[in-house]
Amino acid sequence: MSDFEPIVVAFCCHYCAYGAADLAGSMRLEYPTNLRIIRLPCTGKITPVFLLRAFEKGADGVYVAGCLEGDCHFIQGNLVAKPRVNYTKKLIQEVGLEPERLEMFNMSAAMGPRFAEVAREFVQRIKELGPSPLNKNYHIQSDAA
Template sequence: MSDFEPRIIAFCCQHCAYAAADLAGGARLSYPDSLRIVQLPCTGRVDVLHMLKSFEEGADGVLVAGCLPGLCHYLKGNMHARKRIDYVRNLLDQIGFESDRARMINISAAMGARFAELATEFGERIRELGPNRLVTPAPAPEPSKSLEATP
């Protein structure tokens, strides 16, 4: 599993987390190449279905990155996102899927190094968990005897 590169979807607030990711990139700080950022006006726009659909479509991990508590540009958007990520983590536990595959972080626009650090830690954790087994192809079923040609 050493060659496994986790596919991570990061839903990022445009005001803080996306700006921090941009700062990290501009400073040439390293974070997982396979991290795909979805820029949102606010993490309060992230819905449970967005996160679950990400897993269904093959993501190995989902990261929601928003403003620091109390500093949301839309007042409480990051708090709504926190409740939704907790709900998704609970759902994942209930179906026997590792809840560590979903995580929320809160950072400011000036925290590029911290974004890179947290994204890298998350990528390493997802690498430990392995590929998303919800989308791993199942082996082909054996042909049924009733479908075989009769002499």
């Protein structure tokens, strides 16, 4: 389990978290390579289907990163996303996955260090939870070992 490197899908808003990721890179900040970033025009685009599909395809953790509350480029997209993420937590719990595998974060495009911090913390959280039972790649590798 100690060599477990989770796959974390991060749905990032173009106007904040995606910019923050860019800034983190420009600032030469280190954050885990486990992240698979998917850019969204706004977190208001997120639906439970997107999040579930990520888990279905074997993601060990998924998070949505949107603008600070009150700062959404489209006025309230991030406020639309928040209850959807919470609702999806219940959906994955029904399936038998830990709701902690899914989270929503808020940050601005100027918060490069915060982006790296969130990435580190979340990846650490998923490492502690262990691989998702749906992560076939991990299970195939460990069976072969």
